[in-house]
Amino acid sequence: MIRVLAALVAVGMLVGAFQLRANRSISDGDVGAPVEAPTVTRGELAVLCDTELLAACEFLRGDGVSVTVETAGASYDRLSRAPDDTTSEQVWLTLAPWPSMVDEARARAGLQPLFSGEAVHAASSPLVIVTWNDRGDVLDASCGAISWSCLANSSGELWEGLGGSAAWGSVKPGVPNPSTSSLGLAVLAAATAQELGTTGFGSRSLNDGAYLDWLSSLVRGVPDFDPSIGSPLAALASFGPASYDLVGTTEAAAQTELGTNVRYGADLRVVYPTATFADAVLAGPSSTENHLGDLGRLVAQALGEVGWHTADQRADPADPDAPVPSVTDRPGESLPSAGAMTALRTTFAETARR
C-alpha cells in the first residue's frame, strides 16, 4: 500500500516537474533559449535512446519519459525494416545522421519514412583521440601529428618500429564497434574521410582495393571492438595501456573520464585531429514535432552537464581557442552523408567478418 501511494505521489511530482520546466522562460525555435512550451501527456511519447547518450537517457527517464535504451545499430536494423503500419509516437535520440540512414534504407525498401518531422539538434561534442603521453609523443614524431589517419595507419604496427618501446607491443587503437555504435561509426567515418581526403566519399571509394586493405589493417589492429567494460575508453581508463594505446571518442566522454581518473589521468592527453563533431539529434514522425523542442531542451541540459556543447554555451574564457561548435548552424555537416555512412557501416561489417 505504501508503495502504491508513493508511486502516485511520484507521478504527481513528475507531472508537476514537467509543468515547471514547461513554464520556464524559453524562447521559440531555439534550443536552450527561453520559450513557452505546451503541457505534454507522457503516455503519448516514447523515446528510443542511443546508448552513447546514456546521460540524456537517464535524465529523460528520471523525468518520467518512457525510454528504451539500445545501440544505434540495433535501432537501425529494426527500424529500417519496420512495417509502415507500425504506429508509434516514438522519438529517436541518437547521433546524426542515423535517422536519415534509417529513412534512406526504408526508401530503398519501398517503405515510408519514420522521421518525417524536422529533427532537433540538441548538443554536439568534438570527436577526439585520447592517448598516452609517451605513446602520443612517438606518434607525433612518426605521423607528423596525431590524426585519424595516424590512428588507422599505425594500427597493429610494432611500437618499436615507430620509435617506441618494444615492451609496448603493437599499436592498439580503440574504436567502438562501428556496426553497433553511432560513435564508433562516426570515428571510422572521420578516419575514412581523412584517408580519402573528403567527407564526400561514396560506396565506390569504399570498394576500392587500396581502401579495403587500409580498413583491414585498421580492423586487425584493434584488440576488441566490444570490450565487456562497455567502451574502449572505459577499458583504457581502467586497465591502462595494456588495453588500448589510443581511443577515438567524444571530447565530453574524454573529459568526464580523465577528470576523475587519478590513476592514469596525468598520463593521458586529448588530441583534436579535425573539426569533426558528434551531433546528438532528436528525430520523430511529424506528429511528434511539437514535443521535440521540449525534449531537445531536456537533452541539451542533460548532455551539457556532462560536457557536451549546447546552444547556450560560449567559449571557455580560460581557453578561447577551444573549439566551440555552433550547434544550430552545423547539423551533421562534419560527417559524410547518410548514404555514405550506411555504406561504410556495411563495408566495416564485411571486413570485420573476414
Place this chain on the structure above:
Amino acid sequence: MIPSGRARRASRRSLTLVVALGAVLSACSSSDTVIGQPDDEADLSVSDPGSCIVVDMAVSSEKIDLMTDLARTFNAASQSGDDPEAFRADGECIFVRPATKASGGAASLLADGWDEAAEGPRPVVWSPASSSWGAIVNHRLEQRGEPPIVGQARPFMLTPLVIAMPAPMAEALGHPDTPIGWSDILELSTSEEGWAAYGHPEWGEFKLGKTNPNFSTSGLSALIAQYYAATDKGAGLTIEDVRDTEVAAYAAGIEESVTHYGDTTLTFLNNMYRNDARGSALSYASAIAVEEVSVTLYNRGNPDGVLDPGEVPEDPRIPLVSIYPKEGTVFSDNPYIVLDADWVSAEQKTAAARFETYLQLPANQERVLEFGFRPGNPSVALADPISAAFGVDPDQPQTTLQTPEPAVLAAILDAWEDHRKAAKVLLTIDISGSMGEPVAGSGDGRATRLDLAKTAAVNSLDNFRDDDLVGLRVFTSGIGDAGYVDLVEIAPMGEVRKALRTAIESLSPVAGTPLYRVASDSYLEMLDEHDPDRINAVVILSDGMDDARSSEMTLEELLDDLSVGAEGALSRDVRVFPIGFGDEADMPTLRRIAEATDAAAYDATDANSIDRVFTAVVSNF
C-alpha cells in the same frame, strides 16, 4: 559436472562447443585466492531482510569476505534511512545478500537453469572472477535461442595473470631490464641444460607450476596466454590457430616442464612457502602461473590468503617477483554484473545499481588494495601492495589479450588434453573393514564408504589419456606380503582401462589399515621407476588412521622414506596425494604425508563429497 575424459571428449565434440565448455568448466573454481578469515559473525544469508528489496549476489570466492563486509555496512545504512538517495531505491530499503559461487559453476547454472532448492536464490548480481564467464553464458543462451542476460559491467577489482618467479631466477633471466615471456619459458622448458644455460646448474631443470585449465581460472588464463604467444597475436585467436602444428608444438613444449597440475594455485604457493622455510624454494619450482594478487600475499607471508588461528605471517626468505609476459596477459576483472534476466525486477536493478555506486566509492575501493587487488575504480591511485616492494609493477601489464570466442576456448581445452604432460599414477585404495560402513545422506543411505570411493574412482578413469600410465593397488592388513596387493600393474591406460574399472568395481572391505607401509612402498617403487617425462604420483585413498600392527612402521619413518630423492638439483619428483575419506580420516597426518612430497592432501571427510574430491585430485594430472 565432472570434466570430461577421453570417452566423454568424443561426445563433447558433438555438442555445441559452448555447452561443452560450460560443462567442462562447471567444476572450475573462480580465482584461486581465498581472502580473509572465516567469518562467524552475522550470516547475511540467514539475516532477515524484512521488507527491503533483496539483492542476492553470486560472488566468486576471492572477494566474498570483502563483499560481505561492504554489504553489511550498506544494509545497515539502508535500514537506518540516512541518505536515501544513496542507500535506498525509490524510498525502499535494500538488503544485499552475497553468497559464494564458483565462477564456472555459476555460469553453468545461469545458462542451464538455476535450481533454487539446491543452489539458493537466483542472483540479481553476479560477480565472477572474469567477464569472460559472462560471454560464455550469453553464448550458451544464444545457442538455445534465448536472449542474453549478461550486459556490460564495470570491474569491481582487477588482477592480471603473471608468471611468479623467485627473485634470483627472474634476475638470471634479465628481470627487470629484459622483458620475459612465454617464449622464454618455452626455451627453458625444452632445454636439456636447464638453468645451467643461465649460469646456475645448481638449480637443475626448469620447473613450471600451472593449474588445470578445466578447474582453475588461472590455469585457463595461462593457457590462453600461451596460445596467443605461440601465434604472435594479441586478439582474434581462431580454431585454426589452435590446431596449427607449430602452435601445438609450442604448447606441448611449455607443458614439458610442468611439475603437476591441480585445481588451485594455492597448492603451489603453500608448497613454495614451506620449501622456502627449509631453504629449498629454488628446487621446488622455477615459475608458477598465478594471479598478481597471489604474489603480494606470498611476499607478505600469507601464501594462501588465509590466516589460521595463531598463524603469524612471516616474509619469505626469497620473495617472488611478478613477470608480466611480454606477449601480453589476461586480467581477472571481477565484473559487477546486474543480470538482465526475467527474475530480476526493475526495482532490484535500481537497488543493485545503488550498491554498485557504493562499492565504487574511493574509500571502499581502497579496501580492495588491502587484499592485494587493483581497485576497479581508476579514481583510486595504485598503492601498496601494488608496488615493487611486494614484487609487483604498477606500470604493468603493457598488453592485455582478448578473451577468445567460446568456441575457440573449447578448442584450446580440447587441445590441452592432448598436449598436457603425461602422467604415471598409482591409485592406492584402502579396503579396510571400516570402509564397509554406511554413509549417512548418501542416496538411499545404504551406500558404504567403499561404494562411494569405487564410484568416484571409476568416474575419474575417464580423465586419463590412453597413453597415461595407471595402476591400482589396494591395501589392508593381511593381504600380500606387506598389507597391499597390486590388482592392476601400472600400464598404459588404453590397455588397462577396462581392467581397472572391473577391479575397482569388485573391491570389498577386508581388515586393518597399513597406511604407512603402503605409502612408503608405493612411493619408493615409483621413485625407483621414475619417468622424467611424466608426472609421477601416488594417490592414496584412506578412511582412517594407520594401523601400526599392519604397517610395522612409524610416521617418522614414513616421512624419512618420502624425503628420499626429493631434494637437490637431481631430485626426482614423485608426489603423494592422500585423500582423507570419511569422518575418521586422519587429515593432519595425511597433510604431513602430502607436504613431505610437495603435493596436497584432499579432504573428503564428508564422504558424500568423494566424487568431487577425487575429480579434484586427478586434476593434478
